[in-house]
Amino acid sequence: MSERYKLGDIDNERFYQIPKSLFINPKYKTMSNTSKIMYAILKDRMELSRKNGWHDDNNDLFLLFDQQNMAELLGTSRVTINRNMKELKDAGLIEPMRQGLGKPNKIYINKPEPFISENQDVTKMLHADVTKMLHLITKLLHFPLEVLGEI
Secondary structure: OOOOOOOOOHHHOOOOOOOOHHHHOHHHOOOOHHHHHHHHHHHHHHHHHHHHOOEOOOOOEEEEEOHHHHHHHHOOOHHHHHHHHHHHHHOOOEEEEOOOOOOOEEEEEOOOOOOOOHHHHHHHHHHHHHHHHHHHHHHHHOOOHHHHHHO
């Protein structure tokens, strides 16, 4: 029988995080779930890159990627991993860079594009309008009453 999680257990366990936009943004809808999970694993490995100082002159983090390890972790073949890497590359989520014969590829991880629905666009526009009005009111409050009477 499996053991249930207790209140303090969540803090003691590590999780892979998959950005929600990979599921709600139409750009990523056709991407396989295996590729989405692989993206989460690669993103998680960036912590190791940070600790090891694996970044370029622009401070962009990169991974040193071994496809065989990923295949073993996901319980799949290298052919499948290659297909998923291509899918991630085509979606603009990774940028593999060859280093040379016998060396692992450098993999740069890109942020997914957020999905903004029409409702979010309207909300942002309204927020921007309200912010502009508040700035105008604040400016007007700093004028002497005589000047405001002339406006």
